[in-house]
């Protein structure tokens with residue numbers, strides 16, 4: 001196994017992604033930074049990631065020249081991990097994992113030259129969220145009433161990441177994208193995606209080979225969107 005062969009473990013840290021960024025230069029492929037609590041967990045842009053005890057917080061340093069699909073392999077690996085326990089999660093593009101329509105896990109991939117820091121936060125055994133997150137967040141425990149052994153889930157997740165990472169390195173991304181299609185909640189939905197220069201509204205029809213979301217626009221044109229803030233505005237017929 002590459003992933004987790006070198007492990008930096010902390011009871012508490014500001015952010016596993018921040019620590020990973022600090023050690024990235026000398027880190028070997030698959031190095032993991034794992035923590036029980038994050039005091040300054042990061043989301044995308046300026047967003048914060050609420051990271052109390054009970055969650056699983058890790059960052060994996062990967063040496064790869066084509067990092068575009070890393071959030072995809074992470075999303076699929078998270079879904080595969082819980083599907084093993086008959087918990088069916090859904091992927092919301094680009095980086096959210098949902099359970100009963102609320103966010104149960106998030107992915108933050110940061111690219112640093114030829115390496116990437118792939119951050120994953122999973123709300124595993126968290127029993128309650130602060131007021132501002134109550135309507136958007138949930139945990140595996142809150143939805144299933146079951147507590148999971150964190151290291152068991154960590155090991156399963158590393159195994160699934162390893163398998164998908166190997167496929168990516170062997171140029172077999174097609175197999176991962178097929179899994180993504182199986183787990184996504186996006187198909188048939190009409191979405192609004194805010195990109196730096198425009199807002200695009202369209203119906204989701206596929207995922208592209210580079211991880212872009214493929215939309216059918218109201219005028220019938222097809223547009224592939226690589227990144228942006230995505231909001232589901234309605235179910236399409």
Ligand code: BT5
Pocket residue numbers: 014015016017018038040041042043044045047048049050051056057058059095096103104105106107108119120121122123133136137138
């Ligand atoms: C993400 O950002 O979803 C990426 C989260 C990545 C967290 C991991 S934990 C290990 C590693 N180290 C880090 O410091 N980060 C990574 P984004 O799409 O921007 O979503 C953030 C938004 O989700 C926030 O603005 C809140 O609205 C909401 N949120 C915050 N904490 C949450 C939580 N624990 N569960 C669900 N939603 C949350």
